[in-house]
Every structure is written in C-alpha cells, then in structure tokens.
Amino acid sequence: xxxCEINGRRVDFTALGVExxxxxxxxxxxxxxxxxxxxxxxxxxxxxxxxxVDGEAVRSCAFPVAACGGKKIVTIEGLxxxxxxxxxxxxxxxxxxxxxxxxxxxYCQSGMIMAAEKLLRDKPKPTDADIDAAMSNICRCSTYVRxxxxxxxxxxxx
Amino acid sequence: xxxHHTLSRREFLQSGAAATAxxxxxxxxxxxxxxVAKSASMAGSAEINAWIHITPxxxxxxxxxxxxxxxxxxxxxxxxxxxxxxxDWSKVELSEAMYSEHIKRNRLYVTTATGGSRGTRDSQxxxxxxxxxxxxxxxxxxxxxxxxxxGECSAANSMITHAASGRSATFGSxxxxxxQLKAPEKVALKEPKQWKLLxxxxxxxxxxxxxxxxxxxxxxxVRPNMVHAAIAQCPVFRGKLKSIDATSLAAVKKMxxxxxxxxxxxxxxxxxxxxxxxxxxxxxxxxxxxxxANGNVSSASIKKYxxxxxxxxxxxxxxxxxxxxxxxxxxxxxxxEYYAPYLDHAPLEPMNCTAEVKDGMVTIWVPTQSAEGxxxxxxxxAGVAPDKVEVFRxxxxxxxxxxxxxQDFTRQAVELAxxxxxxxxxxxxxEEDIQxxxxxxxxxxxxxxxxxxxxxxxxLMGRVAVQSILERVRPEALKxxxxxxxxxQGTVSFDDSAYAIANLRAEHFYATTHVxxxxxxxxxxxxxxxFRECFLDEIAxxxxxxxxxFRREMLMxxxxxxxxxxxxxxxVAKAADWSKPLPINQFRGIALQDSYGSHAASVVEIEKRxxxxxxxxxxxxxxxxxxxxxxxxxRAQIEGCVIYGLTAAxxxxxxxxxxxxxxxxxxxxxxxxxGETPEVVAVLAPSGGFWGGMGEPPMAPLAxxxxxxxxxxxxxxxxxxxxxxxxxxxx
Numbered sequence: 001x002x003x004c005e006i007n008g009r010r011v012d013f014t015a016l017g018v019e020x021x022x023x024x025x026x027x028x029x030x031x032x033x034x035x036x037x038x039x040x041x042x043x044x045x046x047x048x049x050x051x052x053v054d055g056e057a058v059r060s061c062a063f064p065v066a067a068c069g070g071k072k073i074v075t076i077e078g079l080x081x082x083x084x085x086x087x088x089x090x091x092x093x094x095x096x097x098x099x100x101x102x103x104x105x106x107y108c109q110s111g112m113i114m115a116a117e118k119l120l121r122d123k124p125k126p127t128d129a130d131i132d133a134a135m136s137n138i139c140r141c142s143t144y145v146r147x148x149x150x151x152x153x154x155x156x157x158x
Numbered sequence: 159x160x161x162h163h164t165l166s167r168r169e170f171l172q173s174g175a176a177a178t179a180x181x182x183x184x185x186x187x188x189x190x191x192x193x194v195a196k197s198a199s200m201a202g203s204a205e206i207n208a209w210i211h212i213t214p215x216x217x218x219x220x221x222x223x224x225x226x227x228x229x230x231x232x233x234x235x236x237x238x239x240x241x242x243x244x245x246d247w248s249k250v251e252l253s254e255a256m257y258s259e260h261i262k263r264n265r266l267y268v269t270t271a272t273g274g275s276r277g278t279r280d281s282q283x284x285x286x287x288x289x290x291x292x293x294x295x296x297x298x299x300x301x302x303x304x305x306x307x308x309g310e311c312s313a314a315n316s317m318i319t320h321a322a323s324g325r326s327a328t329f330g331s332x333x334x335x336x337x338q339l340k341a342p343e344k345v346a347l348k349e350p351k352q353w354k355l356l357x358x359x360x361x362x363x364x365x366x367x368x369x370x371x372x373x374x375x376x377x378x379x380v381r382p383n384m385v386h387a388a389i390a391q392c393p394v395f396r397g398k399l400k401s402i403d404a405t406s407l408a409a410v411k412k413m414x415x416x417x418x419x420x421x422x423x424x425x426x427x428x429x430x431x432x433x434x435x436x437x438x439x440x441x442x443x444x445x446x447x448x449x450x451a452n453g454n455v456s457s458a459s460i461k462k463y464x465x466x467x468x469x470x471x472x473x474x475x476x477x478x479x480x481x482x483x484x485x486x487x488x489x490x491x492x493x494x495e496y497y498a499p500y501l502d503h504a505p506l507e508p509m510n511c512t513a514e515v516k517d518g519m520v521t522i523w524v525p526t527q528s529a530e531g532x533x534x535x536x537x538x539x540a541g542v543a544p545d546k547v548e549v550f551r552x553x554x555x556x557x558x559x560x561x562x563x564x565q566d567f568t569r570q571a572v573e574l575a576x577x578x579x580x581x582x583x584x585x586x587x588x589e590e591d592i593q594x595x596x597x598x599x600x601x602x603x604x605x606x607x608x609x610x611x612x613x614x615x616x617x618l619m620g621r622v623a624v625q626s627i628l629e630r631v632r633p634e635a636l637k638x639x640x641x642x643x644x645x646x647q648g649t650v651s652f653d654d655s656a657y658a659i660a661n662l663r664a665e666h667f668y669a670t671t672h673v674x675x676x677x678x679x680x681x682x683x684x685x686x687x688x689f690r691e692c693f694l695d696e697i698a699x700x701x702x703x704x705x706x707x708f709r710r711e712m713l714m715x716x717x718x719x720x721x722x723x724x725x726x727x728x729x730v731a732k733a734a735d736w737s738k739p740l741p742i743n744q745f746r747g748i749a750l751q752d753s754y755g756s757h758a759a760s761v762v763e764i765e766k767r768x769x770x771x772x773x774x775x776x777x778x779x780x781x782x783x784x785x786x787x788x789x790x791x792x793r794a795q796i797e798g799c800v801i802y803g804l805t806a807a808x809x810x811x812x813x814x815x816x817x818x819x820x821x822x823x824x825x826x827x828x829x830x831x832x833g834e835t836p837e838v839v840a841v842l843a844p845s846g847g848f849w850g851g852m853g854e855p856p857m858a859p860l861a862x863x864x865x866x867x868x869x870x871x872x873x874x875x876x877x878x879x880x881x882x883x884x885x886x887x888x889x
Contacts, residue, residue: 036371104228107555
C-alpha cells in the first residue's frame, strides 16, 4: 500500500493508520511532525506546501497519500541531506537565500526553496522567463526581487 | 498508532531538521519549544537591567519584546541596545521577553505591541538608553575593582579597558557587581555619526532558521495531548448558528479522527487528531445560520451609501481659510469622486492559536502582533485576570495589521480549550481567513479644488466617507462635531498635508456597516493618498503644470515638515531622472505622502504596449525615516510594500453579496507573483533629527504614483480600484 520513502526513511502510511485521501501535506505535518512544509491555501495556488516527489516539485496539499506508494519524497527538512549527503550542510540555494537575505516572514520560503531547487536542476542557467514560469509561489511579504537575484547568483556560480 | 507516531517523529527529528539546525550558530531566536532550554541557559546571568543579562562567561543576552513578522525587528531592536552597550554583536543572544514577566514587573518592557510602524521609532530611546546605562554600570564596576576613575576606562567588544594601566576585564567578570550598582539617572547617547552598528546591515538573526524549515510559527506548535480544531463561522458577519442537520452531525461524529463537534454561537468547531480530518468534518456538516438583518447587504449597496455620505456636509476635521468662498470664485475648479474597495490582509499563515487552560491558568502559543492584546482576549474568554495568562509569541507568517488589534482567533482557541479540557490548536482554513477578516474599509472620497489664474492650488476640500476602525479599539479617540462624529484616521492626507494651501477643509462621513474593518498595512494611508495625490495630478493637468513642480512649489516653507517633504520629493525625482524625458511609449507618475513619522515619495514608470496592455517597468520609492536602524531590513520593507501595494491596486477587492464575502481563496483573491514584479529602486534618504517608521510609509505614495503614470499614458484617471475592474490590463 502506501509505503514510501520520506527524507531517506521508509514510511508505511497504512501501518500508521493514514487514510489514502489525506493530502500528503497533512500527513507530513500532523502525522510525521514534519512542520517545515506549510499550509497556505489547500488548493495548490500558493506553493507553500511544495515538496519533491521522485524529483518533481509537487504541491503536497493536493497530492493524496494514496499516490505516494513507492515514491521518494523530500521535504525542506531533508533537502540538505538529499543534496549534500550526511554532512547536510546548507544547499547552495539555502546558502544563497541567507546571503541575499531573502526571507521576510519566511512562511512561504520552504516552498520557494523547493521550487528553486527543482528549477535549477532542470535549468542550471535559468532565464528570467524560466524563473517566472517555475516560481509561481505566492509570497505576501514580497521577497520576489531577492528570490530572482539569489537564483541568478546560484546559476552564476554553477 | 500513537507509538508509531512518536517513533516516527523522533526518527525524523534525528534525520533532517535537527542536524541542519546546528548550522545556525551565534544568534538564536527562542521559540516556545526552546523556551525551557533558553531559561536554563540564562541561569547564573546577572540582570543589569530589564533588557540586558550577562553571564559570567561573557555571553550577552538581550531581551526582545516585540513581534517578528519578517520586518527584521528581532535584529534591529537588539542593535539599538548593542550600539550603546558596546558588546560584541557577533556573540549576542536573544531571549523572548515574557508577557508574564512584563505584567508581574509593572510593564517592564514598556509594550509588546508591534504595529503602526512603531517598533523602532517608539523603542529606540529606551533601548539605546538601556544599553548606555548598562555600559556605564559595567565600567563603574570595573573601575571600582581596579581603584581607578571610571572616566579613564572605556568599553568595546564586551570588554572594559583601562588604557593607562593596560588592564582589561570582560563584561561577564564584572556583571554581578555592575548589577548591584545604582543605575545612573542620566546617560549621554552617542551622536549618530559615532554609530558603528546602527545604520549597517548585519545578517538578520531570524533568517538561518527560515531556510531550513525549522518549526517556529504558530501553526507548528505541538503540545502534549493536544487536539486540533477547524471551524466554520457564520458567513454573514454578526450572524450565528441556527442548527446543524442531525444526519450530517451524526456522520461527522463518526468520521475517522474526529472526537467532537462543538456549537459555539457564531461558529462551529470540529475537534480531532489531525487538522485535515477536522476540516473534512467541517465541510461535511450541513449548517443553518441565523444571518440576522444583514443578509441583503452588497458591495453596491455599501458603495451607494458611501457615495451619499460623501455628497453632503460631514464632520469637519480641519478647516483653514475659507474654502467655499474661494472655490466659488476661482477661475479653474475641479471635482472628482474616488473609490477604494474592502481589502483582506491574507497573510500566508492563516489565523491560528494554541491554547491550554489548566488550574485557573491560561497559556497561549500564538503568532501575534501584540502579546498584551492576545493576553487580554484570552483572559476575557477564560474569565481570569490578565496575570493568569502566559503568552508564547511565535514567529508570524505575515501580520500586516491582521494579528494585532483584533484577536478573534485567540478568543476562539481559549473558548475551545476550556470546552475540550485539553490543549487545542485552532487553525482557520484559508477560506475562513479571507471571509472573516477585519478588512481595510471601503472608501468613497469626494475632492474639490481650485486654482488661481497662475495655476496655483488655492483651495482644497476632501470629504472621506469611510467606516471607523478606532470605534472598536479606541473609541475615546473619536471626536464629536456639530456635523456628527468623526474618526481622526478618516481624513488623513487632507488634514495633515504639508502642502501650503490657503483654503482647506477636511471632512469625515462616519459610515457604519456590518462588515468588520481593521488596520490593513498603512491603514488610511493605504487609500487616502490616492484621493489627494491623484486629484493633484488631475487639477495640475487642467493648468498644464508638471506634477513634480506643481507639488514642489507648495512645499517651500522653512519648517521641518516642508523641508523634509521637499527633500524626499527631490530625492525621488532625482533617482528617477525626472528632468529627462522617457523613451517613447513610456510614462511616469509621481506622488508624495508622509505617514507614521516618515516621509515617502514614489515614481512609477510604465510602458504602453501596442496591444493596449501596460507594463510596470520600474518603481522607485524614497523614504526619509530620519534614522535607519537596519539598512537592509529597511530596503526589504520598501520591496515588500511595492508588491503588497501593487497587488491591491491591480487586483485587490473583497466584495460583499448577500451580506457575505464573495472571495474565498487565492484563486479569486489574486496575488501578484514573481513574473509581474517590476524593477524596484529603494532609496533610503535619512535626514536625521527624528525617528520614523519603515513598515508602512513606503506603501503610501505608491498607488497614486501608479495611477498618475496611467493618467499620463492614457489621459484617463482611474478613480476606482482595483484596476482590473476598470478594464486595465497589464503585460
């Protein structure tokens, strides 16, 4: 049934008593206590809940547990380890986020970082148009100017 | 299952978050979860004063009493202390100033409220003084030990030095002795030119945790035996629950993970072991509401009511000269009516609060702009005295004014915790959040003005029809006039304008509707500047005057306000190269507005595309806040205000139909995204001599500068917002 790997750990949602219709977001937050993935809208509009499922950026508020079977899932908590191995130092994107002082309230930033990671894997040198297309996350504080600058900075040093 | 749950949680803590958290060295912002450890780490520290604790091993621990909602206050405010204390900034630690301590010790931290762009400007004096006072006491303690004159000693980098003898001591080694000295009554503060830390941009202390997904927000709180709550509130404000369909109720009570359904008057709550399960329960309930007398109210009926209010004499907030006589005789007159809609704050973290009521004590974990406001709401809900409440302030996933004066979420969490008898984490759905806001009030303004034969503005009248926000939180601020009650916030931009206008009248029509209104970022300065600054461009165009020159000639006074307003208008014009023409098909608008103690001006540059769409190319905002505490956080506030303000101007509207809000989520309450973001030029132009705000002032001139740019491009002044409803489209 819904056995998957989350941040390198085997998770059996059926054994945990999690129903298949539950969105992955709420299984992460309220069943596995992985609170870094955020709830913002519940209808895949804002991107605060973005995680990686088999390398794809997925809005976990609209991705049911039933669809997780056999998948490798990475959340913000596991991102550094998945990229850098056991040392789990900050990823280059997280480091660029600190360098450019991107977050304000920070609530959307887990999702932003997960989306940016996916973008840069696909397109190591993204254009502004690539960024506009891939980064559809909502940030109410408006960190957009710095998100763009940080992504370009990472691309430059790649 | 509980066992699995616990094991899984421990596994995950060991894998990701805990390991990366170790990277965030140096500065640590306390979270409620870390509270016990933080208190323990302060053991053995000496309290020099309310704000400053120093340990024997020379760790300097500074108290942070306001709220961090992304504006950088948790870095900027400790900087104010550290500048005068002369401590080693890189080794400073932060500690949450607890509400209970604040109350027990006679409001030790002055205030915990964080709103009105007040964090820095209101606390800079006592925070800098606290730092200077502690420094004097530490030096005195060292000088006593050494038997030398305090005046021969100096402090830097958490060390005291007596240069003549070459002796030095750490702050930590004399902290206990210093804490026993009498605090000096007067201390001299540094001149701004002596600052080493203030005005610079050290890395913000809250950012490292925010890039690793550390649980720190209200929504992340976990307590032993905690249950979750989702709610549905009466869709028509002021209504209440009539009944729950019995079949649906029975079915929901049997749903997996649901432990209870509670009827709470104006709302219904489903309690359970996972928020999503509770939310499914709420959606499955068939609810009948008693909507009261407001079930027919609509945006159109409210707008008509406001227009009627704005068309007849109303409460006079200010009068200078004789507007009516001059207007009646002037060679050029102009009149316009403007409209701004209701707006919701929509911070990305929906409203939430975790509450526990036990043995007569109420404890709340809440993302709040005011610990005191939250405590008051909790105390009222539980029927206890304010000193029976403890508040653990969480990081805010956005505030923008929603999490301050109106604490409905806190009240509800406490009510539910009392009913359930366990800790309850209440989380509103996004839909509840948007449909149960405390909205920026819908506003109609009628503006009249007159030019003399030389094209100079000689008369201006602004009559603003708008609901009062203060009537619910500070009714004593309302004023009675022969024409009726007025709220002093209603007529800002008209009654406090720095422009030299010989004949002026500002009036407020005191509107009342059933729609709750609140403090939306920049409050009245979010919409009133449109009414004044767009009107100025309209009337200047009648005399074919340049909008910059037209404004500037009204700011030639020698008083501080005129000088600063002129200065910031010049600064933005210079940054925008106003004197040079723009390329073909590009246009610009300018606007000026002081607010929250600061002066701000904006130029917006747009391009008119062949397909009729407009492209916002560049937004320049210049702010003179007097002094700047943290330069990069100040710039980030300008960047933030640009998108918050443009989102409102382009798309933002909350509309009412059948007494209830029509919008429900980000699919119909549209937000700007990265692809729509223009180039932002943030100009900080501190002129010294005063301290103003930064969180809201950049908003004030933005919308009118945009509308004035469109006016320049198309000849049409869009007097009604949002622009999307006016048929204006953007590339």
